[in-house]
Amino acid sequence: MYQYTEFDKQFVRNRAAQYRDQLERNLAGKLGDDEFRPLRLQNGWYVQRYAPMLRIAVPYGEISSRQLRVLAKIARDYDQPTTQLLRSAQAKQDELGPVPLPNGGSVRSVLTVGYGHFTTRQNVQFNWIPLAKSADVMDLLASVDMHGIQTSGNTIRNITSDERAGIAVDEIADPRPYCEIIRQWSALHPEFAFLPRKFKIAVTGASEDRAATYWHDVGLHVVRNDAGALGFRVIVGGGMGRTPIIGTVVREFLAWDQILNYLEAVVRVYNRWGRRDNMYKARIKILVKAEGQRYIDEVEAEYRQIVEIDGAPHTIPQAELDRVAASFVPPELHAPRTGAEAKVHEIVRADAEADPQYDRWLQQNVAAHRNPKLRAVTLSFKRLGQAPGDATGEQLDVAADLAERFSAGEARVTHDQNLLLPWVHQDDLPELWNAARKAGLAKANIHLLTDMIACPGGDFCSLANARSLPIAEAITLRYQDLDELHDIGEIDLHISGCINSCGHHHSGHIGILGVDKDGKEWYQVTLGGSDGSLLSGASTPGKVVGPSFSAAEVPEVIEAVLDTYRQQRQLVDGKAETFIATLRRVGIEPFKAAANAARFTEKQVA
Known part of the structure; x- marks a missing residue:
């Protein structure tokens, strides 16, 4: 993992102290709410439907056990709303009512407290921290080199990557040093502090696109040219939301040391010409789609200006790349077991290998590693009674323990809202499975139907048109049989509570979108979307299968679609x-046809 320098540490501590001063002045009535709003947003503090929501940056998903323990403390000690807030949330749920199921049952969202939420952009969110305690949380985060800087606002957001960065067997080069350099370049960049809209960059160093790069404002692929030189394929103008657009390749090859100069040109042209009169048309995808080659030509002209006239000020020196890359060396493997420890290991291994669930876990949750002695293991945070991606304080502590014991103290937040342990010795797999199973984190459902992506939806987000969580729960409830899940096989199910697509419904093999019809919750279903992974193929948005469905119909529709597949x-x-x-x-x-046939008749609805 990247190690913060003393400058980095002091920078984050100073930012936390600055925020405390701003908060205290706001609470004392010396700084109005309108003036305070952009200041808190610059540090990741939103105000959502019921309470503040904090978004914490986890650059390229890499997180330490020490940081996980601080997140666990925040979940336990600070993610605690007032009784009044909980009553308000419960009253809203009572107003909406539970999601009915065809068998006469129903599913209600569980408004739990004391948990963190892993997002699709490798961040962590909390939904119930009182604003009055927010500065204390900022200080806690700063103590482990964490913050919420640029997790909000019209700036360059958290740099994301493949969760297997640095360990993937199909990797051309480790993208993490470049991610870190881009993070440092973009942090508080004075020219790009107020872009037309938010701006997201994803980087992958592998042949398989596990970072969904074509769906980002900028996607970067590490490649080698015919001469063997290392560089980037540059993709610009992808995005979801109201207008899903796949990014355009604007450069097939750019030398690695020029990436900051080129990004400067890409963002500068967007900053100059992006729409500011209509927030729905302000993303760079709209500019690239409208201008096409003209946009690319302007970027190339700007890049030539930066290199030839300005002297290429952001060219990355080899020494700087080497300095940053030194933080990403593989950890040392543990010594062989001896004596009593070896005997205990053999007992645990024999018990695991006798359990058929262990084989399924190996199949679904364990991936190959570039070091043949190691494996990458995903801890599943998708289970009944818990929203996808949610992790209680206890689970965060357990994850920290597992990372320390089995993965050199490191984990990765994944695009699919789970945690990956990147440095697991193959010989440790039985013990890890046993420990993770006891904690409820070893469900063998990774990449299966219940390993779904879902945003918090209308239960928390003030922008949402409908709830996501009870729909996710209803589908999870119906598909609890692991035999059935494995028979259906690998499939991406994504759920968004509104058109902003935080649940990435556009890229799901099956996508579910919450919509508002006359003040009631309805859901569109799309089929055939792809995020660009090897399973999914080239990135593409799904197609709507028909008019929207009621909440009660959605599980029936999913079942009809899956029956048709079988x-x-x-x-x-x-x-x-x-x-x-x-x-x-x-x-x-x-x-x-199967989906629409599952629609209820008026008699069934009554």
Whole structure:
């Protein structure tokens, strides 16, 4: 992991102290709410439907056990709303009512407290911290080199990457040093503090795009040219929201040391010409789509100006790359076990190998590593009774313990709202499985249906049109049989509570979007989306299958779509075809017909 310098540490501490002064003046009535609002947003403090929401930056998803323990403390000691706030939230839920199920049951969102939430952009959020205690939380974060700087506002946001960065078997080069250099360049960049809209950058160093780069404002792929030189393929103008657009390749190859100069040109042209009169048309994707080649030409002209006239001021020296890269060396492997420790290990290993659930866990939750002695292991934070991506204080502490014991004190927040342990010795897998299972973090559902992505939706977000969490719970409740989940196979299900697409519904093989119809919650279903992974293929938005469905109909629709898949799938080399492969082979119409046939009649609704 990158090690903060003394300058970095002092910078974050000073920012926390500055925020405390601003908060105290606001609470004393000396700084108005309107003046305070942009100041708190610059530090990741939103005010949502019921309470403040804090978004904490986790650059490229990399997080230490020490940092996880501080997050656990925040969950236990600070994520505690007042009784009045909880009553207000409960009253809103009572007004909306539970989501009815076809069998006569119902599902209600559980408004839990004392937890963190892993996001699709590798951040961590808290939803119930009183604003009066926010400065105390900032100080706690600063003590472990964490903060919320540029997790909000029209700035360059958290730099994201492949959660297997530095360990993937298909990696061309480790992208983390470049992510860190870009993070430092973009932090409080004076020219880009007030862009037309928020700006997101994703970087991958692997041949498989596990960072969904084509869906970002800028996506960077580490590549080598014909001469073997290292550089980047540069993609600009991707995004979701109201207008889902796949990014455009503007440079097939850019030398690695020029990436900051080129990013300066990309963002500068956007800052100059991006729409500021309409927030729905202000993202760079709209500019790139509208201007096409003209935008690319302007970027190239700006880049030439930066290099030839300005002297390429942001060229990355080899010495700086080496300095940053020195923080990302692999940890040392533990020594072989001896004596009593070895005997205990053999007992645990034998017990694990006798359990069929262990084999499933190895299949779904454990991935290959560039070091053949190691494995990458995903801890599942998707289970019944808990919103996707939520982690209680106790679970965060357990995750910290597991990271220390099995992964050199390091974990990664994943794009799919889980935690990955990147440095697990193959010989430690039985003990890790046993420990994670006791903590409820070893469910063998990674990349399966219940490993869904979901935003907090209308239960917390003031922008949402509908709730996401009870829909996620209803689907999870229906698909608890691991045999059935494994039979369905790998599939991406994504749920968003509104068109802003924080749940990435556009890129789901099955996407669910909450919409408002006459003040009531309804849901659109899309099929065939892709985030660019090896399973999904080239990035593409899903297609709507018909008019929106009621909350009660959504589980029926999902079941009808999956039944159609099982009827239509074929065997390929003795293995069942995946959902997305079947959908692309037979087309959307059979699935669309099945989904619409699952719609309730008026009599059923009554």
